[in-house]
Amino acid sequence: MKRIGYSLFLGILFLTLQTTLLPYLPIQRIRPDMVLILILYWGLSFPPVSGGILSFFLGYLMDLFSGNSFGLYTFSRPLLFYVAQFFKGRIYLEGFLSQFLFVFLFALFEGLLILTLLSALNPVALNNLYPLLFTFYAPQSFLTGLIAPILFFLLKKISFLFFPQYGNGIKTRERG
Amino acid sequence: MRIRGFFLFRRYTVLTFILLLLLIALVLMSLRVKQRKGLDFFDAFLMELCSPFQKASTFVIKTVHGVFQNYIILIHLQRENAMLKQKIVELQRENSQMRETAYAHERLKGLLQFKGKNLSSVIAAEVIGQDPSSWFKSVTINKGEKDGIKKGMAVISPEGVVGQILKTAPYHSTVLLITDYSSAVDSIVQRTRAKAIVEGKGENRCQLKYLLRSEEVMIGDIVVTSGLGGNFQKGLMVGEIRKVDKKEHGIFQYAELVPSVDLTKLEEVLIIAESPLPPPEERGKKMKKSPPGAGPKKK
Numbered sequence: 001m002k003r004i005g006y007s008l009f010l011g012i013l014f015l016t017l018q019t020t021l022l023p024y025l026p027i028q029r030i031r032p033d034m035v036l037i038l039i040l041y042w043g044l045s046f047p048p049v050s051g052g053i054l055s056f057f058l059g060y061l062m063d064l065f066s067g068n069s070f071g072l073y074t075f076s077r078p079l080l081f082y083v084a085q086f087f088k089g090r091i092y093l094e095g096f097l098s099q100f101l102f103v104f105l106f107a108l109f110e111g112l113l114i115l116t117l118l119s120a121l122n123p124v125a126l127n128n129l130y131p132l133l134f135t136f137y138a139p140q141s142f143l144t145g146l147i148a149p150i151l152f153f154l155l156k157k158i159s160f161l162f163f164p165q166y167g168n169g170i171k172t173r174e175r176g
Numbered sequence: 177m178r179i180r181g182f183f184l185f186r187r188y189t190v191l192t193f194i195l196l197l198l199l200i201a202l203v204l205m206s207l208r209v210k211q212r213k214g215l216d217f218f219d220a221f222l223m224e225l226c227s228p229f230q231k232a233s234t235f236v237i238k239t240v241h242g243v244f245q246n247y248i249i250l251i252h253l254q255r256e257n258a259m260l261k262q263k264i265v266e267l268q269r270e271n272s273q274m275r276e277t278a279y280a281h282e283r284l285k286g287l288l289q290f291k292g293k294n295l296s297s298v299i300a301a302e303v304i305g306q307d308p309s310s311w312f313k314s315v316t317i318n319k320g321e322k323d324g325i326k327k328g329m330a331v332i333s334p335e336g337v338v339g340q341i342l343k344t345a346p347y348h349s350t351v352l353l354i355t356d357y358s359s360a361v362d363s364i365v366q367r368t369r370a371k372a373i374v375e376g377k378g379e380n381r382c383q384l385k386y387l388l389r390s391e392e393v394m395i396g397d398i399v400v401t402s403g404l405g406g407n408f409q410k411g412l413m414v415g416e417i418r419k420v421d422k423k424e425h426g427i428f429q430y431a432e433l434v435p436s437v438d439l440t441k442l443e444e445v446l447i448i449a450e451s452p453l454p455p456p457e458e459r460g461k462k463m464k465k466s467p468p469g470a471g472p473k474k475k
Binding site for chain 2: 015017030062078079115137
């Protein structure tokens with residue numbers, strides 16, 4: 001329970017930083033998605049029930065603070081959490097490159113998912129959003145992937161510091 | 177756990193839970209798409225719960241940023257720059273208003289009602305957070321229902337139009353910026369009086385929709401609000417046309433504009449609490465031309 005409370009606080013903190021600190025960065029239009037990194041980390045280190053609820057809640061909060069009135073993140077974030085859970089123990093995630101690729105591909109996948117849902121739910125054509133996927137969303141996913149190994153490392157350290165009984169977070173490929 | 181006792185196998189419990197959670201998310205999405213109502217109690221509660229974090233974080237960031245900017249780097253230049261920027265803004269506003277008045281007198285329509293030009297009631301608010309997602313363009317402000325903010329109210333800054341209130345909580349609100357793809361503002365090109373709808377393009381750009389091909393517009397033309405939407409008063413600066421694409425066929429032409437407000441650096445905004453009604457003849461037109469209208473598009 002303590003771990004869930006701490007993770008929830010961390011989630012709100014990440015969301016706060018994403019809405020307040022990141023817009024002050026020099027490259028304003030391309031902001032890394034810290035909340036996505038956190039959810040993917042949870043996907044690799046949390047059990048399905050508590051992690052799923054946390055991801056759902058954080059997605060819900062993201063919808064609340066965004067101009068999106070459909071509730072797209074309430075759906076996409078737990079979905080990504082479970083897809084990440086599926087890959088837990090199946091792929092090697094210890095190196096920088098593998099963690100970068102993992103997060104980069106998930107960020108791209110979410111972009112496509114959001115775009116598909118927006119197109120499906122909107123009665124008006126959204127042709128002007130499609131080019132953004134390449135000119136804007138791909139570089140942002142790339143940046144999210146780049147900072148993911150650093151955040152994974154920090155989250156692992158913090159988790160180990162406060163909750164050593166749960167191990168050090170990311171589990172690598174199980175052998176045997 | 178007791179709940180597990182209702183299920184035959186543990187793995188089915190987890191699978192059922194996953195499916196249930198995703199189903200709830202889909203149901204929520206469906207409800208939001210269908211009902212489009214404002215935030216209910218739970219949403220408002222969550223917003224109020226998290227907004228203090230944003231407020232505190234913004235305060236710390238602004239303080240650090242301010243100290244860094246004001247006392248360490250280029251103290252005098254920064255002040256002078258701010259003063260000059262303020263002057264430019266004032267002159268721009270004055271210029272825009274004067275042009276508006278001149279055009280109105282030329283046409284002898286008496287559409288400009290100077291009583292209506294004065295904003296009867298505006299509420300100042302501070303921006304405490306940006307949109308967490310990159311697909312959508314919105315900001316969170318520190319004023320809500322308790323301060324008289326209602327959904328759909330126009331949000332402006334001294335430079336021009338910012339957007340409209342999308343969601344409200346007791347002490348905080350979300351503003352949908354004009355650059356969001358789902359935003360639409362009924363506007364006119366100041367020079368030619370050509371009517372169009374300004375829609376967001378996602379980036380710091382907007383596009384003019386339903387602009388007739390027969391209309392003569394050019395790069396550098398100023399676009400102002402038409403006052404037809406009901407939320408925005410007439411003559412507020414929306415932006416400047418930066419690109420015109422007139423094809424040889426079709427009814428409409430395409431134009432792109434840059435908002436007059438730098439929406440990436442918004443710090444304070446004004447919310448128009450009471451918007452003056454457009455002149456009767458224009459209201460009549462609005463009734464006939466309902467589809468595009470101003471306000472957030474039906475997503």
